[in-house]
Amino acid sequence: MINSESQDKVAYKNFFFQKSVKRKKTADKDKNSYLGRIMRIVNISFGRFPEISYLNPRFKPRSLKLKLVLDVFLPKEKKSISFPQIYGKLKKILPTLDKHKCCVGLLYGSFSYSNESDAPIKQVGGVTDIAHLIEHMIIDLEASISHMPTCSGITCGYKRPEVRFDLFIECKDRSVARFASNFSVFLMNHLFSGKSLSPRYFDLVSLAKYLYKDRSLILCPEKIASDLGWKVSYTRKRIKELLNFKYLTKDELNPSDSVKEAKNE
């Protein structure tokens, strides 16, 4: 787990910037455990991270940020990544990706409700493009679900291990940021495994937006189904998926269970 109070240092790759950050030593795990997935989440944490704030001038002063530590692997059978192809598929789920601004030279991006949609996401090549695309997906999901007028982030690659990246992204709601992280990584792994993106993933984003206004409505799947024009059984399955992606908690879904546990303590 990366901790700004630890004594060991790691340097990010210098094509991003020359800044070092403090972190604990982590072992480079057996790559066999990543077979079948192009990426995995190493850690999710939250903070203001003043040591990196100056790297993206669009970061709001002292804004709360998600820090996502990510390992990205290019499967051996894939000699290159077709970025336009992956991007094109993701746009069906996240159509507002086209509205992002992306800085030339440094890999930082931001979203704001503007009409400047000429240059979406820059590329530098290799797995870095995939980590960077995850940053934009998270920005997009957070901005649309939690109604953020602007949201900015930055992708930082490690020198060692080369497969590791730190993504810092402004956030308003931690549960939305957790969902955005888990869901984005899931979508990317899903795409790289050769599967197509089901329309139900689009519905999952719609449900996350719907519940953001009033999370207690998860206890009324019939009302959600009626409001969204879905079947109740379909709605229950999507609610369960939001639990798996850490947008919802078990206690929220089964409040009576948590009351029972509290009484038994």
Ligand SMILES: [Zn+2]
């Ligand atoms: Zn960018």
